[in-house]
Structures are given as C-alpha cells and as structure tokens.
Amino acid sequence: IGVDRRKCSRQVPFEVISAGFPRTGTASMQEALTILGYPTYHFSSLLTNLRDADMWLPALDAKFFSRDHSIAYPKDDVGSRKAPSIGKKDFDQLLGHVSASTDVPGCLFWEELLDAYGPDVKVVLVDRDLDTWQRSFDGLVDGIMNPFVRHVLATLDPFIVGRVSGVGVGWIRAITGTTDTALAKQRAREAYQKHYAQVRKAVPKDRLLEYRLGSGWEPLCEFLGRPVPDCEFPHVNEAKAL
Numbered sequence: 001i002g003v004d005r006r007k008c009s010r011q012v013p014f015e016v017i018s019a020g021f022p023r024t025g026t027a028s029m030q031e032a033l034t035i036l037g038y039p040t041y042h043f044s045s046l047l048t049n050l051r052d053a054d055m056w057l058p059a060l061d062a063k064f065f066s067r068d069h070s071i072a073y074p075k076d077d078v079g080s081r082k083a084p085s086i087g088k089k090d091f092d093q094l095l096g097h098v099s100a101s102t103d104v105p106g107c108l109f110w111e112e113l114l115d116a117y118g119p120d121v122k123v124v125l126v127d128r129d130l131d132t133w134q135r136s137f138d139g140l141v142d143g144i145m146n147p148f149v150r151h152v153l154a155t156l157d158p159f160i161v162g163r164v165s166g167v168g169v170g171w172i173r174a175i176t177g178t179t180d181t182a183l184a185k186q187r188a189r190e191a192y193q194k195h196y197a198q199v200r201k202a203v204p205k206d207r208l209l210e211y212r213l214g215s216g217w218e219p220l221c222e223f224l225g226r227p228v229p230d231c232e233f234p235h236v237n238e239a240k241a242l
Helices: 026-035 043-048 050-063 088-094 106-120 130-144 147-156 158-176 181-202 217-224
Strands: 016-018 122-127 208-212
Touching: 016 026, 016 106, 026 043, 026 122, 043 050, 043 158, 050 088, 050 106, 050 158, 088 106, 106 122, 106 158, 106 181, 122 181, 122 217, 130 158, 130 181, 147 158, 158 181, 181 208, 208 217
Parallel strands: 016 122, 122 208
Antiparallel strands: none
16 A cells, blocks of 8 residues: 655754656666665655655645646746645655655755755756757656547546656646646756756755766765765666656
C-alpha cells in the first residue's frame, strides 16, 4: 500500500537541492549525492511509494494550477510566487527521510525548500546543451502525455497508473502551462531558460554550484565539502532508470 507520509517526520537533515530540470542528468545526480552520503529524492522515488502523489498533487495545485501559474508563463502579480499551502511541516513529512532532492517534482519547489531549511542548504544547478535537452525532453513528454496511458490505463488502475500519470502530467503543466503535447514541447525551451535564470538570480553565489554534465566528482565534492569517492561518477540512463 505504501507509507503515508503525513504520519512521518524528519529523520535526517535536509542539505542539498539539485534544482535542474528533468533530463539534465537528474538520475546520475541522485546516485552521486547518495554515494556522497545524501539520500536523495527523485521522481523515481515516487514509484516506490505511490502515496507520495497524494501530497505532491495538492502542492502542485497550490503553487501552479489554482492560480493558472507556470514557469513558462509566471503570474508576476503574486509576490514571490511561492505556494501558500506547502512549507516546512509538509516537507518534513514528505521528504523527511532524505537529505537532498533532484528532478521533478522537487525542483519545482526549490524556493519553498530554501525557505523551509534556511541558509545552510546548498543548490546544485545542472545545465545541459539546450538542443540536446530539448530532444530528450520531447521524448519524455510524448511518453507521459500518451492518451492511452492518461485516459485508459489511468482509469483502469487509478492507484498506480493514475497517481504516476497525475504527477507526470502535473509537472509538465507546471513547467509549460499546458497539457497539450505539441504546445508543451514548444514552450519547454523558454521555461528552461526562465527557470535557470530565476535560480541564478535568487541563490547567493556561495551557495550555488553550476554543474555541467561530464564534470566528474571534483566540483561537486569541493562544493559540498566531501572527499572524492574512489569510483567513477555515475552515468545513469534516465529513460531506462524509469
């Protein structure tokens, strides 16, 4: 059935936000951070505890859907644009078993996580060539927005497929402001650029690591103050990992 996170509390300190978009090596970063001693939440973590969706979906609604807000088309009239109904208590429940977060949905709540856990939290921003990222992202959108999955399988299996599909479609809508497949792809690049610009503007430089795929252990370990492990930096195929 899965763990009801509403009954959980924080077990380990929360220390690292990997704020890059999906398909920027988030699965590799999850494994790397775990090796360095930071148990890390990733979208794939939801697949091992499907009831997490019951907290992520209201959070997405509070920050994005209820205000018709998205990263591509932000609602600038709402101050800091932070979710009014998700805060430290919610994160302590939902993410209390991890020290770090990467990928969606977590990267969409980087501001709220910074507010919740204060100035000791560090942010890693993994960047990727935009054209390469766009091709990978488009394939991901095609899979998540597949009408048979969304409208048939999700109806037949609301507990598993319904939850996973709901969060998947939800984060695409949060990023692009649409559930139309073609339009989501069209808006993705602009959303990527806006998201990265916002993180760079808001996070103090001494708390932000701009990490480029292929850079290996050294910049990450230096930033986090951890020794370089005696193993190669992970290279996880994100499509296969899911």
